[in-house]
Each structure stands twice: as structure tokens, then as C-alpha cells.
Amino acid sequence: MRLHTSLRTAFRALLRNKLRSLLTALGIIIGVAAVIAMVGIGNGAKKQVEDQVAAMGDNALMVFSGSSSRGGMSGGFGSAGTLTLEDAFAIKREIPGVQGVTPEVEGNARISSGNQNWFTRLNGVDADYFSIRMWSFTHGGPFEERDVKTSAKVAVIGKTTALEIFGSEEEALGKIVRVRNVPFTIIGVLAPKGASFFGRDQDDTLVVPYTSAMKRVLGVKTIPRITVSVERGKSVAMVVEQVSNLISQRHRLPGDREPDFTIRTQEELANMATATSKTMTTLLGFVASISLIVGGIGIMNIMLVSVTERTREIGIRLAIGARGSDILVQFLIEAVTLSLLGGLIGIGLAFLAAAIIMQLSPMPVYITAGPVVYSFAFSAAVGILFGFYPARKAASLDPIEALRYE
Amino acid sequence: MTPIIELEDLCKTYASGEEPVHAVRGVSLTILQGEFVAVMGTSGSGKSTLMNILGCLDRPSSGSYLLDGIQVSSLNRDQLSDLRNRKIGFVFQNFNLLARTSAVENVELPMLYRRNPLSAAEQRKKALQSLEMVGIGKRAGHTPNQLSGGQQQRVAIARSLINDPVLLLADEPTGNLDSRTSCEILGIFQRLNDQGITILMVTHEPEVANHAKRIIVMRDGKILTDTQVQNRLQAADELKNLPTETVS
Ligand SMILES: Nc1ncnc2c1ncn2[C@@H]1O[C@H](COP(=O)(O)OP(=O)(O)OP(=O)(O)O)[C@@H](O)[C@H]1O
Numbered sequence: 001m002r003l004h005t006s007l008r009t010a011f012r013a014l015l016r017n018k019l020r021s022l023l024t025a026l027g028i029i030i031g032v033a034a035v036i037a038m039v040g041i042g043n044g045a046k047k048q049v050e051d052q053v054a055a056m057g058d059n060a061l062m063v064f065s066g067s068s069s070r071g072g073m074s075g076g077f078g079s080a081g082t083l084t085l086e087d088a089f090a091i092k093r094e095i096p097g098v099q100g101v102t103p104e105v106e107g108n109a110r111i112s113s114g115n116q117n118w119f120t121r122l123n124g125v126d127a128d129y130f131s132i133r134m135w136s137f138t139h140g141g142p143f144e145e146r147d148v149k150t151s152a153k154v155a156v157i158g159k160t161t162a163l164e165i166f167g168s169e170e171e172a173l174g175k176i177v178r179v180r181n182v183p184f185t186i187i188g189v190l191a192p193k194g195a196s197f198f199g200r201d202q203d204d205t206l207v208v209p210y211t212s213a214m215k216r217v218l219g220v221k222t223i224p225r226i227t228v229s230v231e232r233g234k235s236v237a238m239v240v241e242q243v244s245n246l247i248s249q250r251h252r253l254p255g256d257r258e259p260d261f262t263i264r265t266q267e268e269l270a271n272m273a274t275a276t277s278k279t280m281t282t283l284l285g286f287v288a289s290i291s292l293i294v295g296g297i298g299i300m301n302i303m304l305v306s307v308t309e310r311t312r313e314i315g316i317r318l319a320i321g322a323r324g325s326d327i328l329v330q331f332l333i334e335a336v337t338l339s340l341l342g343g344l345i346g347i348g349l350a351f352l353a354a355a356i357i358m359q360l361s362p363m364p365v366y367i368t369a370g371p372v373v374y375s376f377a378f379s380a381a382v383g384i385l386f387g388f389y390p391a392r393k394a395a396s397l398d399p400i401e402a403l404r405y406e
Numbered sequence: 407m408t409p410i411i412e413l414e415d416l417c418k419t420y421a422s423g424e425e426p427v428h429a430v431r432g433v434s435l436t437i438l439q440g441e442f443v444a445v446m447g448t449s450g451s452g453k454s455t456l457m458n459i460l461g462c463l464d465r466p467s468s469g470s471y472l473l474d475g476i477q478v479s480s481l482n483r484d485q486l487s488d489l490r491n492r493k494i495g496f497v498f499q500n501f502n503l504l505a506r507t508s509a510v511e512n513v514e515l516p517m518l519y520r521r522n523p524l525s526a527a528e529q530r531k532k533a534l535q536s537l538e539m540v541g542i543g544k545r546a547g548h549t550p551n552q553l554s555g556g557q558q559q560r561v562a563i564a565r566s567l568i569n570d571p572v573l574l575l576a577d578e579p580t581g582n583l584d585s586r587t588s589c590e591i592l593g594i595f596q597r598l599n600d601q602g603i604t605i606l607m608v609t610h611e612p613e614v615a616n617h618a619k620r621i622i623v624m625r626d627g628k629i630l631t632d633t634q635v636q637n638r639l640q641a642a643d644e645l646k647n648l649p650t651e652t653v654s
């Protein structure tokens with residue numbers, strides 16, 4: 001039988017039961033759409049991280065308190081309390097090629113203004129912080145070295161926090177917020193940055209001089225983190241080495257002891273974040289693939305029903321000279337057409353879902369050719385795989401018994 | 407005349423039930439080209455079983471079957487399919503047309519399975535000619551459920567002839583039809599036979615059988631009698647005598 005004749009026959013058979021065909025393909029539709037959308041979301045997250053690295057510069061590095069082998073990233077860097085302000089000053093003083101250094105302390109704090117309350121993240125940093133993180137302002141500006149020296153009660157507010165408490169960014173400027181009952185005057189509103197590598201909203205923050213944060217609010221003496229930026233053109237690796245040596249020396253660590261601090265470059269942090277999102281993407285893609293297989297089983301089920309229903313038709317075709325292979329191809333084409341059609345609709349649905357997700361949430365969805373091609377090919381394979389058994393069954397029917405079938 | 411069918415001690419035993427059923431037990435028979443044979447016999451005498459073997463739908467348990475000089479018992483499944491496609495036309499009691507498929511497409515069906523298919527346009531032309539020949543050209547676009555039994559049987563005959571077979575096998579082709587329609591179908595058979603097609607037809611009605619040239623009567627899987635028809639009926643003449651109705 002000619003291929004286009006087989007195709008026409010298959011299409012006709014499928015169109016005869018439009019609703020059933022659609023429902024049968026639904027498993028594949030959902031599977032394909034899920035695979036593409038999931039991988040798209042994963043890629044979106046990865047791309048966001050890459051964009052952030054690009055925006056923040058690859059010249060930053062962070063020194064965390066505590067060793068990397070104990071607790072590590074998931075245990076939360078910086079909880080060990082081994083870094084001091086003196087370490088930060090020493091880095092600034094002694095290491096050449098360092099552009100900016102800021103100690104960072106942080107804590108969760110309820111802040112209020114009038115009868116508005118909000119639970120946010122309080123960051124205590126040096127004046128260098130804003131240039132290191134390339135963070136600009138929509139209103140007002142940063143605090144200065146003098147404010148840090150005097151533990152001034154001034155603050156810079158993130159967009160999210162500003163909106164929650166004051167309703168708008170303009171409103172926030174010049175207002176007073178109470179942080180654990182300490183009043184701070186808002187002198188700047190930060191430009192929005194979106195989610196961090198690890199999914200936290202970076203705009204939900206209140207940034208104050210580290211001196212004010214440590215003395216007036218958090219009451220801590222050690223710092224969990226020091227962020228350092230390296231001058232353009234200087235080797236980040238070299239600075240990492242020098243910082244490491246300096247702090248080891250300062251902490252009087254013998255060479256064979258594990259350091260009580262951890263240094264991570266911006267790039268390493270980004271890689272860790274992408275690794276996490278990659279694992280997530282793989283996992284989600286895998287789960288979605290299972291629904292493709294379930295879709296394939298649905299196709300097999302309906303094809304088996306179809307073969308039984310059309311036993312007589314098969315008998316007639318065999319009687320007038322169809323070979324077993326003709327029947328096999330006919331039913332196989334039907335199954336593959338179902339799964340490919342499902343695949344196509346699924347691809348369309350994935351793009352639609354991506355558009356809706358991006359409309360309704362800040363989550364970027366980035367659909368690449370890979371998963372589209374992969375899931376389409378996979379749905380074709382599913383059609384062949386799960387269509388084969390019913391098609392074989394149809395092809396091996398005995399013509400006389402098939403003709404007699406009621 | 408060349409023999410179309412040569413059977414030598416043909417047997418068919420079904421082993422399905424408690425004890426084996428000997429449906430055909432030792433049939434030897436020769437049918438020459440251009441013959442029109444009616445097969446009669448009581449129910450269960452093995453007529454359909456014999457027809458299925460002759461039509462290459464089934465294989466004999468033993469014995470030899472030569473169809474147009476080809477030893478059928480040695481062929482595989484695909485070769486039997488090809489043989490059915492090129493050499494044999496089937497007409498069934500219950501028509502066996504594809505539902506929801508137009509008459510002309512039903513007629514085209516055997517051409518789709520040819521090893522050397524014609525172009526779509528040629529297929530369509532041939533199918534329409536074939537429908538015209540059985541007097542139903544105007545209904546080419548109708549589906550089986552829009553056609554009467556007689557009309558459906560005409561479509562089935564048009565389909566059976568489409569690949570120019572050497573043998574037309576009809577198992578009770580008039581079994582579901584009234585006498586006038588039966589007469590019309592027999593008229594078509596007689597005309598085709600006059601054109602040289604060999605026909606084998608199973609029937610229970612002596613009236614119908616008398617339209618053939620030769621009658622074989624079976625009993626218990628064997629041939630009981632094998633006679634030439636003396637006073638052969640001509641369907642064309644009968645139709646003239648029947649009260650005139652508009653045909654199809
Ligand atoms: N598939 C089968 N399995 C077992 N026995 C069968 C099978 N097909 C036919 N038979 C038996 O073979 C015998 C002959 O059956 P067949 O259908 O050839 O009779 P027939 O002459 O065509 O009868 P009828 O005039 O009623 O159509 C019967 O006894 C029947 O029960």
C-alpha cells in the first residue's frame with residue numbers, strides 16, 4: 001500500500017472518532033507540554049542566574065565564616081561566627097588589587113511605620129556595598145562612610161519592602177521606619193533586582209550601616225560574611241589566594257588545620273545555583289517523561305479497543321488481498337499519528353503555558369529547541385512502541401475468523 | 407480449456423472442539439476456465455469450508471490445490487494475500503463492505519493493496535467503470551448504509567472484479583436478497599461469465615443454482631453429485647417477464 005494512502009486511511013479512522021482521538025492524545029499532550037514547560041522554567045532560572053552574574057560582575061568574592069565541609073551551603077554559610085570586622089579591615093588595608101570591601105551582617109526583623117508592619121531582612125553593610133553589588137537607586141541615594149562611623153540611624157529600602165509599608169517608592173523617601181523599635185530615616189530606595197540565585201526576593205530588604213545594625217539592632221560582635229570586589233584587570237584567583245592566606249594568618253591557623261572560613265567567588269556561587277536548578281530541571285523533566293509513558297499506555301489501550309472494534313474491517317482488508325504488513329503499517333500509522341498530533345498540540349500548549357506563567361509571575365520561562373525536539377521525538381517513539389503491540393495483533397488476525405466476527 | 411481449479415483428495419479437519427470435525431473429506435474436482443458452477447448441499451456439508459480453501463483464506467489439512475497452475479498449499483501468508491488480491495474476487499452473503507466508506511472507495515480497496523499500484527486517478531476511473539458495469543454508477547458516492555441490500559451486493563461485485571480476477575467466488579450471494587434482486591444479481595453473474603470469468607457460487611436454492619452451467623451437491627464433506635444443468639435459466643429473460651419496476 002502506498003504511504004500516502006496509508007496516511008489518509010489512518011487520518012480518516014482518527015477523524016471518525018474525534019473526541020476519542022483527542023482524549024487518547026491528551027496523555028501525550030500533557031506529557032509533552034509538561035516536559036517542555038518544566039525544562040523551560042529550569043532554563044529560565046539558569047538564565048536568570050547568568051544574567052545576574054553578568055550584571056553583578058564576575059569580580060566579586062565572598063568570605064564566609066565557618067568551614068565549607070561542615071554544613072556547607074545548605075547548612076548556611078556564616079553561622080560559625082569566626083570572622084570579625086578586623087578581618088574585613090585587614091583585607092582592605094593589606095591586599096593590593098582590592099576595590100571595595102564590606103562586612104555584612106544580616107538578620108530578620110519586623111519593621112514598622114505607623115500601623116504598617118512588615119517582616120523583612122535587615123542587612124548591615126559598609127558604604128562600599130552599593131558599588132560592589134552595582135546596586136543603583138530609584139530615589140535618594142546610599143549612606144556614606146561618615147554614617148557608618150557614627151552608627152547613624154539611616155536606612156536604604158528595597159522596592160518590595162517600600163511597597164509593603166508605604167505603598168509606593170516615592171512615599172518611602174524621608175520616612176521613618178522602626179526596626180525593633182529603633183527609628184531609622186530612609187534616605188534611599190534601591191532599584192529592583194528580582195530574585196537571587198537561591199530564589200530569595202532581593203528587593204525585600206532594609207539596608208543600614210553595619211555599625212548601626214550590629215550595635216543598635218542585632219547586638220552581635222562577629223560577622224557572617226565579607227564581600228570583596230577586585231579591581232578590573234586584576235586576577236580574582238590571586239586575590240582569593242591572598243585573602244585566604246591573610247585570614248589564616250590572622251586566625252593563627254596551622255597549615256594542616258581546616259580553615260574556619262570559606263571563600264567563594266561570584267562565579268562559584270552562580271555555578272552552585274545553576275547546578276541546583278539543573279538537578280531540579282532534570283528531576284522535573286523526568287517526572288514529566290513518566291506522564292509521556294502513561295500517555296503511551298493510553299494510546300495502546302485505545303488502539304487495542306480499536307483493533308477489536310474493527311476486526312471485521314481487518315477481515316475484509318485481508319480477504320481482498322492486504323498483507324499482514326499492510327494492516328500492521330495502517331494501525332502503526334494511526335498510533336504514531338495520534339502521538340505526534342498529541343506532541344504538536346503539547347508543544348503549542350507549552351508555549352501558551354510559558355506565556356501565561358510569564359504574564360502572571362516574575363518567573364522567567366525560557367524554552368529552547370532541545371526539549372521541544374526531544375519530547376516530540378519521544379512522543380513519536382512512544383507511538384511506535386505502544387502502537388506496535390495492537391498493530392501486531394491486528395496484522396496476525398486470521399482472515400476467516402475476522403470476517404465472521406460480530 | 408485450461409483448468410482454473412484442480413483439487414486432488416482435498417481434506418479439511420478442524421481440531422478445535424472435543425473431537426476433530428472433518429468438514430471436507432476427500433474432494434477431487436476440476437473446474438475449467440469459463441465455467442459457472444453452483445455448489446449446493448445441506449447445512450454443515452462443508453460448502454463454506456471448501457470455498458474458503460478455494461479462496462486462499464484457509465489452508466487444506468491435506469490434499470493438493472492448484473489455482474491457475476499454482477500449488478497453493480506451499481505458499482506463505484503474504485503469498486496467499488497476493489494471490490487473493492490478483493486472482494480471486496469474493497462476494498459474500500452479507501456483502502462485507504467497509505462501513506462509512508463510499509461505494510467507489512470500497513471498490514478501489516483491492517487496488518490499494520496491489521503490489522504495483524495504479525495512480526489515484528486511474529484507480530478512480532477504473533472503480534467508476536466497474537460500478538457502471540454493475541449498473542450502480544450513480545451511487546458511487548453513497549456509503550453502504552445509504553444503499554439497499556441489492557445495491558450493496560452490486561458494489562461488492564464491482565469490488566470483486568476490480569483487479570480482473572480469474573475466479574469469482576460467491577458464498578450465498580443472494581441469501582439476503584428478495585427474488586427480483588437475486589435475479590438481477592444472477593443476471594450480472596451470467597453476463598460476467600459470458601465475458602469469460604469463471605464463477606463458483608454456493609446456494610441453497612435450486613432456482614438460483616439453475617442459473618449456473620454445472621451443479622455440484624455436497625454431503626458430509628464429500629461431493630455427492632456433479633451434473634451439468636439441462637434447462638438453464640437466463641436471468642435476463644426472467645427479468646423481462648417480471649412486472650416492471652424501476653431498477654436501482
Ligand atoms: N472454525 C471452525 N471450527 C470448527 N468447526 C468448524 C469451523 N468452521 C466450520 N466448522 C464445521 O465444519 C462443518 C462444515 O461447515 P461449513 O460452514 O463449511 O458448512 P456449510 O456447508 O457452509 O453450511 P451452511 O450451508 O449452513 O453455510 C460444520 O460441521 C461446521 O460446524
Ligand SMILES: [Mg+2]
Pocket residue numbers: 453454455577
Ligand atoms: Mg456456509
